[in-house]
Amino acid sequence: MITETLKTLSDATRLRILNLLSHGEMCVCELEYLLGIKQSNLSKHLGILERNHFILRNRKNKFVYCQINYEFLDQCHFAEEILSLLKSEEPFSSDEMNYQTYLNSSLTYDCLPILLLEERLKEKRG
Template sequence: MTIVEIIKILSDTNRLRILNLLYGRELCVCELEYLLGISQSNLSKHLRLMSVLGFLESRRENKFAYYRINDVVLEEHPFLKTVFEIELKREDILMEELKKLGVYQKSELTCQNISALIQ
């Protein structure tokens, strides 16, 4: 993955929001949709782009698709650690979404419950 491709990925607010939640963890598409409040089609467009470029890895479990940041990308581009661990922490909306993620993780919601909520 080239630095130009990485910068293009990071230049979109929704992609930054997605990556902020995926940094250090794996989440299901329905969880991302729930946490970010964006449409499934918009979310899928961004996930597909980042996957095709190799920034994200995905796996399927039953009817659910899970995504995470490709560890190789983080290893090959160490500046990304600074972006995720320092720079993004300066953005209030991103910090609020991480708090929402923490509340979600402590709740009894599951992918099955969320799917029913967001439909």
């Protein structure tokens, strides 16, 4: 268990995901938007986090939501300690600022897929 836990925590993207989820349950589209990564890449990391018991996922209508599995973290104190130290370092502190900006905006998770599609179209057009 310790080896798999350390492997899971060895990736910066997975740590960034966990850092954002420390604020509470989030839709996958919110994570994709805030992290600025493609959905396929995010799904891969979410799968690893879920298989290793760090997160719980559930579907509500057409959206998938993720949250930290605190029951697991309570059993794995060193992982909890690592996650508590992240907020002051880059890129985690930038993620925190992006999250606060998002909270203060008028964006909602149901409009984020449209914004993400628009960004992808802009990228393709160059």
